[in-house]
Amino acid sequence: MVDMLAGYPEIKDEVEASVKNVFNKANFILGEEVNKFEKEFASFNGAKYAVGVANGTDALRLAIIACGIKKGDEVITTPFTFIATSETISQAQGVPVFADINPATYNLDPEDAERKITSKTKAILPVHLYGHPAEMDKIMELAQKHNLKVIEDCAQSFTAKYKLGGNDWKYTGTMGNCGTYSFFPAKNLGAFGDGGMITTNDENIYNELKALRNHGSKEQYIHDMEGYNSRLDTVQAAILSIKLKHIGKWTEQRNNIAEKYNLALKNIANVPLTPENCKHSFNYYTIKFADRETRDKVQKHLSANEIANNIYYPIALHRQKAYAHLGIKSLPVCENVQNTVLSLPMYPELSDEQIKIITDCVKEGIHDIAAKK
Numbered sequence: 001m002v003d004m005l006a007g008y009p010e011i012k013d014e015v016e017a018s019v020k021n022v023f024n025k026a027n028f029i030l031g032e033e034v035n036k037f038e039k040e041f042a043s044f045n046g047a048k049y050a051v052g053v054a055n056g057t058d059a060l061r062l063a064i065i066a067c068g069i070k071k072g073d074e075v076i077t078t079p080f081t082f083i084a085t086s087e088t089i090s091q092a093q094g095v096p097v098f099a100d101i102n103p104a105t106y107n108l109d110p111e112d113a114e115r116k117i118t119s120k121t122k123a124i125l126p127v128h129l130y131g132h133p134a135e136m137d138k139i140m141e142l143a144q145k146h147n148l149k150v151i152e153d154c155a156q157s158f159t160a161k162y163k164l165g166g167n168d169w170k171y172t173g174t175m176g177n178c179g180t181y182s183f184f185p186a187k188n189l190g191a192f193g194d195g196g197m198i199t200t201n202d203e204n205i206y207n208e209l210k211a212l213r214n215h216g217s218k219e220q221y222i223h224d225m226e227g228y229n230s231r232l233d234t235v236q237a238a239i240l241s242i243k244l245k246h247i248g249k250w251t252e253q254r255n256n257i258a259e260k261y262n263l264a265l266k267n268i269a270n271v272p273l274t275p276e277n278c279k280h281s282f283n284y285y286t287i288k289f290a291d292r293e294t295r296d297k298v299q300k301h302l303s304a305n306e307i308a309n310n311i312y313y314p315i316a317l318h319r320q321k322a323y324a325h326l327g328i329k330s331l332p333v334c335e336n337v338q339n340t341v342l343s344l345p346m347y348p349e350l351s352d353e354q355i356k357i358i359t360d361c362v363k364e365g366i367h368d369i370a371a372k373k
């Protein structure tokens with residue numbers, strides 16, 4: 001799905017020099033490169049603060065705790081996401097409450113989210129899935145009306161933007177109380193290992209997060225509370241600082257590739273929406289077919305021709321054994337979407353020739369033409 005090495009030659013010298021520099025200083029834990037990258041990351045997003053953590057899952061867990069979620073508190077989220085989104089709610093002793101999704105954007109449906117609000121609801125956790133911003137106007141309105149915290153899962157949406165209130169372009173992750181990010185290698189800003197970040201504009205949350213990631217201590221060996229060992233590695237921070245300088249161009253390349261895909265596929269599948277008020281970051285390029293049979297047929301054809309493809313996500317979370325205890329009967333939109341979507345290879349260096357081979361193969365799959373090879 002991603003050619004991890006395609007973009008490496010361009011940054012190799014700089015990356016290797018930065019890593020050597022950390023090796024020579026041996027400031028591996030919370031070295032100055034972490035602080036520097038946090039400042040750069042916050043500034044890029046237009047957030048006041050950023051806190052580097054060990055991975056995107058910890059970013060979620062620490063943000064949920066810092067937002068004050070306590071035992072039994074309900075957090076409304078989408079079932080159409082990676083399990084990190086919901087397992088971290090449970091790990092903070094909260095209860096994930098799944099609402100259905102929007103059939104066009106595959107993101108949390110604010111109307112169904114409102115129906116799921118109870119006296120125990122404390123937060124909403126939207127995911128900007130594939131890099132498509134969730135409906136933040138409605139989500140923020142709900143949060144205000146019901147006094148809820150908002151934690152945005154931006155693991156797939158770094159560089160995606162949303163026009164808040166119809167006129168104010170904001171990066172995803174800067175509209176709610178916290179934005180959480182993953183630097184897993186296959187994300188839009190990928191580390192050479194694991195890494196994560198939380199952004200916030202709230203000074204109290206910021207101070208809480210800094211303590212939480214480092215055993216609850218604000219000063220060495222002084223613990224007002226328990227915390228975790230979840231710090232962003234200095235080596236990863238040094239590498240990410242260099243990659244961050246290229247992210248604008250890489251996002252543009254992703255968007256150009258998506259446009260080419262759209263052009264080739266729009267008559268045979270639902271291609272990703274790009275509404276006026278959203279700028280997509282295309283971590284994944286995902287199309288949707290009329291029915292499961294067509295999707296499965298196309299997928300088989302791609303695989304038979306050794307073209308990478310994947311389903312994000314084949315079994316929605318409310319249908320997983322891990323959540324059987326929640327006793328959720330059905331979220332019909334989500335169940336239809338999980339059975340009809342398919343993601344195609346997406347990374348900035350994907351060539352026109354590769355796009356043509358991939359899209360031709362999708363078309364062949366639909367028309368039941370035997371593989372060329």
Ligand SMILES: *Cc1c(COP(=O)(O)O)cnc(C)c1O
Pocket residue numbers: 055056057058081082084085127153155156181182183184194195196
């Ligand atoms: C990748 C991902 C995460 C988890 O990030 P890690 O860095 O792998 O822990 C969380 N939420 C979503 C939506 C993701 O795609």
